[in-house]
Structures are given as structure tokens and as C-alpha cells.
Amino acid sequence: MAKGGGLFNLSKFDVVVVGAGPSGSTAAYLLAKAGFKVLLLERGRGAGSKLLWGGKAYAEPLRKVWPELDKEAPIHRWVTKERISIVWGERALTLEYKLGRKVAFTSPLPELAGWMAKKAESAGALLLDEVPVDEIVVKEGRAVGVRSGNDFVSADVVIDAEGANRILLEKLGLADRPSPYDMALGVKEVLSLDPRLIEERFGLERDEGLSWLILGDITAGIPGGGFVYTMRETIGIGLVLNIGHAAVAAEKGILRDHVSRLVEGLRTHPYFRNYWREADVIEYGGRMTIEGGLRFVPKRLYSNGLLVVGDAAGMLVNTGYTIRGVDTAVTSARLAAEAIIEARDRGGFTEENLRAYEEKVRESYIYRDLVEHSGIAEIFDDPFFFSKVPSLATRAASKLFEADYGEPSLLEAIKRSAEEEEISLLRLMLKVGRVVRRI
Amino acid sequence: MRIVVGVKWVPNTQAVRIDPETGTLIRKGVPSIVNPHDLPAVEAALRLRERVGGEVIVVSMAPPPAVKGLELVLGMGADRAVLVTDRVFAGADTWATSYVLSRAIQKISAEIGRVDLVLFGHETIDSSTSHVQAQVASWLDWPYVYYVSSIEPLGDNAVRVERELEEYEEEYVVELPAVVSIAIKAMKPRPVSLQSKLRAKLERRIITWTNADLKLDPRCVGLKGSPTVVAKTVDMPEVPRKKEVYRPRDPKDAARWIIRKMVEDEKLREVMKGIVGDEL
Ligand SMILES: Cc1cc2nc3c(=O)[nH]c(=O)nc-3n(C[C@H](O)[C@H](O)[C@H](O)COP(=O)(O)OP(=O)(O)OC[C@H]3O[C@@H](n4cnc5c(N)ncnc54)[C@H](O)[C@@H]3O)c2cc1C
Ligand SMILES: Cc1cc2nc3c(=O)[nH]c(=O)nc-3n(C[C@H](O)[C@H](O)[C@H](O)COP(=O)(O)OP(=O)(O)OC[C@H]3O[C@@H](n4cnc5c(N)ncnc54)[C@H](O)[C@@H]3O)c2cc1C
DSSP states (O other): OOOOOSSOBTTEEEEEEEOOSHHHHHHHHHHHHTTOOEEEEOSSSSTTTTOOOOSEEEHHHHHTTOTTHHHHSOOOEEEEEEEEEEEETTEEEEEEEEOOSOOEEEOOHHHHHHHHHHHHHHTTOEEEOSOOOOEEEEETTEEEEEEETTEEEEEEEEEEOOOSSOHHHHHTTSSOOOOGGGEEEEEEEEEEOOHHHHHHHHTOOTTEEEEEEEEEGGGTTOSEEEEEEEOSSEEEEEEEEEHHHHHHHHHTTSOOSOHHHHHHHHHTOTTTGGGGTTOEEEEEEEEEEEOOGGGGSOSOSEETTEEEOGGGGTOOEEOSSOEEOHHHHHHHHHHHHHHHHHHHHTTOOOHHHHHHHHHHHHHSHHHHHHHHTTTHHHHHTOTHHHHHHHHHHHHHHHHHHSOOSSOOOHHHHHHHHHHHTTOOHHHHHHHHHHHHHHO | OEEEEEOOEEEOTTTOEEOTTTOSEEOTTOOEEEOTTHHHHHHHHHHHHHHHOOEEEEEEEOOGGGHHHHHHHHHHTOSEEEEEOOGGGTTOOHHHHHHHHHHHHHHHHHHTOOOOEEEEOSOOSSSOOOOHHHHHHHHHTOOEEEEEEEEEEETTTEEEEEEEOSSOEEEEEEESSEEEEEOTTSOOOOOOOHHHHHHHHHTTOEEEEOHHHHOOOGGGSTTTTOOOOOOOOOOOOOOOOOOOOOOOSSHHHHHHHHHHHHHHSHHHHHHHHHHHGGGO
16 A cells, blocks of 8 residues: 555554543644644544443643633533531431632543543544554554554554553553552542532532532541532442452442442442432443552653643642643643653654653642652551541531530530440540541 | 445344233343444455455444444455435334445445445344345345355456354355345354554545435335234243252252252253153
């Protein structure tokens, strides 16, 4: 086949990006814009089709890549209310914070990632979907391209943006198989509801949204939490469960049902169910995410001709009850694109020239947040936080709000509940103090 | 051998819902896919080409978004695709569909090269009449064999086909040109390949024909050319599930429980009586 597509040669690209999630599409967009011939490969049907998340992205890091974000992106609602609830049985304790500025927005991830991929395509990147990459090909210590089935395409630089289930990276020996305690399973339902009802029930204006995090026994004692996000005409609800602990719970018979039943438990929970009364469940799904913090970050984010971005690079900040992976994926991809552009100007994509990427990451907010929240993994190893603390908090609240005719002070209430729960106050204070400092 | 494969762009019926008022399919917002029954036909064509050389041309009568589906089939390795699309073709029943397809096949023969074999899937997931293939064969006045499980080249002018029916197998030698439809289980369609997909994207290998190209009488195509009348559609209401879960440790208890449930349920009791008789 002599006739190529004019611009493109069929088997040689400047950059091949594996995975059209947020990180892959960002890298493809910025590099295509800078004049690179970019091939973006995605195994799903259409970019974003395989993705699932909670639902909230921080806007500022995205605006750095797309200043037109606020006008063009599929933003469903700007988050103006942040809620945190601790539930225990029928009791619930809720804290709400009202935001003013356009800090974060909700959007279904397939839509948002689809938009990012479109951006990459219109900048000139070539997106091929339904193409699974089987291998990143390394020759003489240098990544030279990718293989899918029997076909090979070569590239000066390969960007691995395959997400948290980083099979290719493991095959290359650049990452170890993660411990199940460093991974979590997200399970989710999408409920469809008239937008006016969403606004009335959650007390929102037309384009306003709510982000709601839930701790407590809705996870059946498994370390993790729940979430509720309002989209334009849907509500996403779900749970994130530590896989290692979930497996133990299943073994011990604590978790007897399929995890989707836990989401059903959240949907039908008396404290929550009236927010989505009469809504239809129109979708459900599950996806893995990272909980290992720094432990999940590979020893190196670059090698000869290869950069790792997004979830695959562990660029995800999990505070234990909230997951922030999209803005960090976009930022890491932006830094990778910058490093590649600089390397080109310096004459080649050698290890030395690509090292700048890792340095940029270390100087960025992602790394700072990863370090700051690294203690979270420790909390996850300790189900204490997920069983005793919520039960204690709701008990303490009950002492405050349910007439006991003794009018306890807050400290008194906590102390009394702690005694009932047989927890030493000292142990409790130590734990909570450590957590609060880290979150 | 020049092989044409008919491929239909269908709404993913797993995602389709029925409008409770009109009883028709709600296609809006439902993603479309290549009719899964047609992929084994594409596979059969590619295998024949691998053995005797030639060309595989995919043809589809569909609205423009079907280009996505044609890209997929080109990605499997088909050489080119013809998208037959025009507003006047809309609303076609099987008769009008087969008329347009047969004229498109004749045009391929006249302008691209003589067509030896036309392959189809066995049926579609959205209408599943299995009428289109037989009708195309009659418009072309070619022989037609259906439910074919394997197809082998036999010189330049014939193919040997096997049909696997419920109780026996049949083997035919069919002279070309001919129309053959392939059973869905006949062969596993190959996945899209990176190189084929790249070529599909980069080289313009999808030809679009409208009625300006086919020049068919507008009264014979689309809704106007469709004699089928839908007399009535019946919506089968969804049976509400009881959502009962019983989890005994002993499987015998589970069996007892389920039998009791079946006996207690009036409708099920009737069904059971039909099976085990009055012993119940
Ligand atoms: C339940 C849950 C809730 C979450 N909630 C939030 C939230 O509210 N806010 C937030 O910011 N983040 C959230 N996240 C995290 C966020 O979704 C991820 O951090 C983000 O999607 C990472 O982007 P990425 O591009 O690195 O990887 P991914 O989004 O995983 O994209 C990787 C892409 O690569 C493709 N791919 C993989 N392997 C191959 C291959 N071999 N060949 C071709 N293609 C391949 C995949 O199909 C996929 O499209 C959540 C995650 C989960 C699971
Ligand atoms: C009672 C009835 C009423 C209908 N009314 C309407 C209507 O008003 N409006 C409307 O839009 N549709 C209508 N349809 C649907 C329409 O008739 C069929 O979808 C269409 O003609 C193809 O028939 P089929 O799906 O049954 O294909 P089948 O005959 O089951 O398909 C067999 C094979 O033919 C090939 N094939 C079929 N269609 C195509 C195509 N378009 N391009 C290329 N190859 C093809 C494929 O290889 C397929 O596997 C109606 C169907 C029925 C049964």
C-alpha cells in the first residue's frame, strides 16, 4: 500500500498514546497541537465508553489545558454544595459546606473523556477505537512502538495512559502487581430524575450541583465510603470498597451478598431514599481505582522513549473518602507533553531528556498531595476508622440531639459514647488526630 | 473472487426500550452497532479471499452514522465499503431494502468489477425477518442457500457449502454467482486489526451512493416502495419481579422453598401441572 493518508505514514508515528482516558487524550491533544503526528489507541468502543467514576472534576487544572473549558466542556453542574455524612444504622450526622466560586463541576466521565478525545482529534491526533494494545515493544532498552495482535506501529515516544489496571506496564516490569489492599472497587448506579426535582430536593439553582460523601456502615464495615453526585438529569450513587478488606469480609461471611446489593442498600436507605424517590435506575457498573497512594507510583515515570501518565503512573489522590484522579491525570499528561516538546527541542527522546517529566511531577501539586495523603493507606489497613469512628460519631450526636435529660457537653458526649463502645478516649483521639492532619 | 457482504446498522436492541404509548421502539439516543449476525458473514468472506484472492466489498443501506460500523468492518480487513444512503430510502420494509441492495450490487458489478458471491448474515437483531437475502437473490435471479455453516472455494466458478440443520447436514455445490447467508455460529469473527483500521481511517475507502447514483424510481424505494403494513403491535408488559431471596445453608431447604413457591403461585401451578401432571 503505497498511498498513505497524505499526512500520515501507516506504521510510523511521532507519538503513540495507549488509552483514550482523560490522561491519554490530554497528552494527545497537547502534542498534536505542538505539531507531533500522534496516534491515540483505545480498546473500548469510542473514547470514554469504558469509564466510570463518581463525578466531580476540579476545573482549574483542566483550564490550564483548555482555557475554553467553562464554555465548551460537557459540564453538567457546578458544585456549590459539599456534604459529608456519617451514617450508622438509621442515624446520620451531616455536615454541609456552601461554595461560591466555580471550583469543581460534575459530568459523566464517558461524556467528559469523550469531549477531551474530540479535542485531541480536532487538534490533529488520529484516534482509533476498538484497538487493544497488547504490548509496548522495547528494543535494546528503548520503547520503539506498540503491538496489537499481529500489527506493529512504531513511534519515537510511547505514552502509557492505560489507567489503574496497568497490565502493559507490569508486562514491561516497570510496575509490580499491586496488593489488593492498594486497590478499591467502585460500584455505581445512575438514577434518572427530572432536573427540577433534583434542584428542589437538594436545594440547588439550575446549574448548581451537589457532591456528597458518605462514611459509615453502608459499606458493611469494609474500609471505603459512598458518594452521591448530581448530574443534569441524573444522580450518580455508589460505593468505593477496599478490595483486600472486601475479600476478607467475604471470607468471614460479613459480606454475603454481591457488592451491588450494598449500593442497593444505599439507594433504599431511609436517610437517602427520598432524595431520589421515583427515580429510575438506568445504568449500573463497576471499575477499579487506586488506594495505595505513593505506594502505587512506579519507581520511575519515564524510560527511554516511554512516559507513564495518569492512573497508570499512580497520579491519583485518594483521601480515603474522596477520589481525585481526573485533574491529576490531566496535569500529569500536560507535564509529560511539556517534557516531550522540550526533549524534541533538545534533540531526542532519550532517558536523560525525558527525566524532566518526573522532575515536573515532583514539583507539582500532585506530588505534594500524594505525600500529604500517604498516611491514608495506613488508615485503610485499620478498619477501626471505618467501624468505630462512625458509630461513635453518630452516638455522640444522639447524646446531643436525642433528649437524655442530662444536657452533656460535646466532649462529655463523645467520652460517654466512647465508654459505651469500649474504646479508650486516648486511642480515639490519637487516631482521629492523625487522620485529620492527613486529610 | 469478488465478494459483497451485506451489513446492517442496527440499534443495539439490548439498550432499546419500548414506548408504552405507541408500542414502537424508542431508537432515540440508543447507540447503533453492526448487526452481530453479519460479522460471521464478513469473516467467511475474508477467509475466502485469503484462499483464492480477490476483493471483499461491504455494502450497507443506512443513514450516514453507519460509517462508524463500516470502519469497524474495514478494520477487520474488508477492502472497501459502499454506503447506500438517501432520505428517499428511509422507512423501507424488507422488500424495498432488498430492491435497493440488489441494484447497488448490480452497480458494483458494472463499475467496480463483476460480483461473484453475495454473503449475508442470517437475520438482524432488530427485525429478524431473514427476508432480505432471499429477496435480493430473486431480484438478481441468482441461487440462494441459507443457514450455511461452512463455505469452500471450488475452482473459480463454484463454492461448496455445508448447512448444519437440527437433524441432518447438507452439502451443496453452488455455481456462482450466488447468494449465501451464514449462520451466526458458523465462525468467530476476527477482531479489528490495528493496520486495517489505520488504513480504513486514512484512505478513503468508503464510497457513498445516494439515489442520484442509483437512479431508482422514488415510488419503488423507502416508505413509498414498502408494501408491508404493520397491523398491530403488542407490547408485552414487564412482569414485576418479586425480589425474594432465600439463602439456606442446606440446598435441600432451597429446593423445598422453591417448590413451595411454585405451588403457591397460581400461574406457575398451571404450568407445572402441564409438566408433571396431577401428581402435584
Ligand atoms: C468509582 C470511582 C469514582 C471516581 N471518582 C472520581 C471523582 O469523583 N473525581 C475524580 O477526579 N476522579 C475520580 N475517579 C478517578 C478517575 O476516574 C481516574 O483517576 C481517571 O479516569 C484516570 O484517567 P486516566 O486517563 O489515567 O485513566 P483511565 O480513565 O482509566 O483511562 C484509561 C483508558 O485506557 C484504555 N486502555 C487501557 N488499556 C488499554 C490497552 N491495552 N489498549 C488500548 N486502550 C487501553 C481504557 O479503556 C481507558 O479508556 C474515580 C474512579 C472510580 C473507579
Ligand atoms: C412488520 C415489519 C414492519 C416494518 N416497518 C418498518 C418501517 O416502517 N420503517 C422501517 O424503517 N423499518 C421497518 N421494518 C424494518 C425493516 O423491514 C427491516 O429492518 C429491513 O428491511 C431489513 O430486514 P431485517 O432487519 O428483517 O433483515 P433480515 O432479512 O433479517 O436480514 C438478513 C440479512 O440481510 C442483510 N441486510 C438486512 N438489511 C440490510 C441493509 N439495510 N443493508 C445491508 N444489508 C442488510 C444482513 O446481512 C442481514 O443479516 C419493519 C419490519 C417488519 C418485520
